[in-house]
Amino acid sequence: MPISVDIDVMLARRKMSVGELADRVGITPANLAVLKNGRAKAVRFATLAALCEVLRCQPGDLLRWEAEEPEGAEEPERAERAEAAVDG
Numbered sequence: 001m002p003i004s005v006d007i008d009v010m011l012a013r014r015k016m017s018v019g020e021l022a023d024r025v026g027i028t029p030a031n032l033a034v035l036k037n038g039r040a041k042a043v044r045f046a047t048l049a050a051l052c053e054v055l056r057c058q059p060g061d062l063l064r065w066e067a068e069e070p071e072g073a074e075e076p077e078r079a080e081r082a083e084a085a086v087d088g
Contacts, residue, residue, distance in 0.1 A: 004064045007036040010055045025050045 022029040034040050
């Protein structure tokens with residue numbers, strides 16, 4: 001999916017646990033884990049707003065768009081490393 005979730009980055013910056021964030025936002029740790037691990041299909045604006053309030057951040061600090069690579073395409077850097085390992 002082209003949307004990446006960086007909740008773990010903000011948790012580390014705020015030195016906060018997943019359980020503490022879940023309690024303060026008012027969602028279950030299991031639902032927060034689904035969101036944090038990028039398995040959620042949607043997020044309510046109210047939940048996103050609560051996450052931003054607790055973490056003192058903007059939505060763009062938690063969500064990031066990444067272009068999808070066509071199937072079978074590798075990142076150039078990864079392909080170069082693979083070639084270097086074979087040549088090396």
